[in-house]
Amino acid sequence: MSERVAVRKTYKLFIGGKFPRSESGRSYLVQDSNVSLASRKDARDAVVAARAAVKGWAGATAYNRGQILYRVAEMLEGRREQFVALGVPGDEVDAAVDRWVWYAGWADKLPQVYGGANPVAGPYFNLSAPEPTGVVAVVAPESPALLGLVSVIAPAIVTGNTVVVAASPSAPLAAVTLAEVLATSDLPGGVVNLLTGRITETAPTLAAHLDVNAIDLAGVADPELATDLEARAAENLKRVLRPTPADHDWTGDPGLGRMTALLETKTVWHPKGV
């Protein structure tokens, strides 16, 4: 009896909850697999999908968002071996699962920690509350492939932002597999959109895009590219998270910074009286 012929997987982009090939019809080879080489048009399509998802996701209750992020952790846990087979160390997968759990819990706590009532000197009710900034473009860290990616996506979406993330060009298989996890976690389509390919091709389009509200340059290693992207982002005053140093320890306590950098504080006043 002949050995069974394996069914190979096609690694495609993740846009609006679907897995399309690049509209450019291009791919590149990583670990013997063809991976979509995203074009500038794919980046723009991803922004459209991310924008369309903002209303529903930002409008969802914090409890609901927390539940969905926890569901992502459950799905990722179940696929542990698949990531190991792609070369992601087991303890990194564990850390990535734990990170989803950690951020899931923040959904309904951050507004309490980061907002609150302000004791103004007058007869007014005055309350500050954080809100998502909108569509966030993210350049994922080059490595660690999975933990780095999770560590930039989770803090952006837990508060209600939607993201377009450019995956690490050298580690797209784990990224696309994570997209499959997201697609089966009740996360609405378009909340996370994933582009594989060259950062130099997609990131400038995202940085200059006028319907993107913030950009996280975490994985941009080249200082000149980082400067160029930050300068492009100035055109519509995107919130900018600057590159993360290459020696950053992604296993450490993430803190609140990645979440709060992608939030807007809204303060509402109302007179008190009878």
Next chain:
Amino acid sequence: MMFEYAPAPESRAIVDIRSSYGLFIDGKFVDGETLDKTVNPATEEVLAEVTWAGTQDVDRAVRAARKAYDKVWGPMPGRDRAKYLFRIARIVQERSRELAVLESLDNGKPIRESRDVDLPLVAAHFFYYAGWADKLPYAGFGAEPRPLGVAAQVIPWNFPLLMLAWKVAPALAAGNTVVLKPAETTPLTALLFAEICQQADLPAGVVNIVTGAGDTGRALVEHPGVDKVAFTGSTEVGKAIARSVAGTGKKVTLELGGKAANIVYDDAPVDQAVEGIVNGIFFNQGHVCCAGSRLLVQENVAEQVLDALKRRMALLRVGDPLDKNTDVGAINSAAQLARIRELSDAGAAEGAQRWSPPCELPERGFWFAPTIFTGVTQAHRVAREEIFGPVLSVLTFRTPAEAVEKANNTPYGLSAGIWTDKGSRILWTADRLRAGVVWANTFNKFDPTSPFGGYKESGYGREGGRHGLEAYLNV
């Protein structure tokens, strides 16, 4: 019946303006390269000569700030920094009349506003942040938040001393030193503040004030020795600053323009709403980044609201800023007056209907009558561009969803107003407005504990409150 008002001028004798001012660097007034004049916009009278700082002057100021940060202010315990800030707050209160008169002379704003709004808020800001100086570990940014170093601060002319307070108080409380550039048309209260720093025995170099125009500001912002840039002003300049700091690692906060919607629903009490509309757009001659410059009124009450608004506008007293009865003072400069005129002319040319109450304007100085445009569409320039003057654009809507859609249809997102008697509608609307400050059944309220700042192209970062500290800490 109309009441006649007798003039009630505030005396300007209380303030002693020097004929010429240097730059305030390292605790002393020093000479710079070139001199220019600052005028009273209500009379065009020259008030004083001020120095315009060149690149070398800016460099001197940054080096003085660095030295003070390294040697004195950085190592100083928070409780001592607090005491200096409390001292400053007290001196501001003690000299508040003098500061208010000087502000109205240099800026053109009514003495009623500088006396009752600007100065109390300035003192309150220093009091508020003074108290934070020794409590930073409790501010929610970790156990040991650190200052950034030298802060470059560039402020506008609409609330000269108040914007100084918004910048200087949190920076110093957090342990930074500052180099501040006031606007070229309103440098005088900042220079008097420099004297207050001397009077408070604030260590030399902790606060440096360099006067000048755009070139001075650019030299300051781009100086490699600054760690932090804080700017309040136009969105155009804000974008240029965001570009110029790209790749430098400088932390930036920007508080920029606005085109706020003031939404009046059909169940709003008309008289209260009209007071809010007037306060929203004619406060400080409309020279307010968060001014309610787009009135969105529900169609079925539009006529009633506009009639009441016109009646109210006819009672506004435009004139001498030092007269205690004055409601609307002078436009700050000839250049700003030209911009207001240009945009207003465009409004008329594009087909909107222009109306101003009968109102006699002084012959000398820079003046613009309170003006409203009706029949405005979202495509009109007067509905899209920030006018920064006493000019209101009136649009209508039928449903709450349409009101929100129109309110958010702008690249800006600084503030908004909501007028309705229904609580759930306030909260529903406030949730959907993309703006950093939402005033419901009130407008243009400010407080040092209340974070202020915008969404979208109105800038980033917040000033005021616990949030305002974040801009000056390495968090």
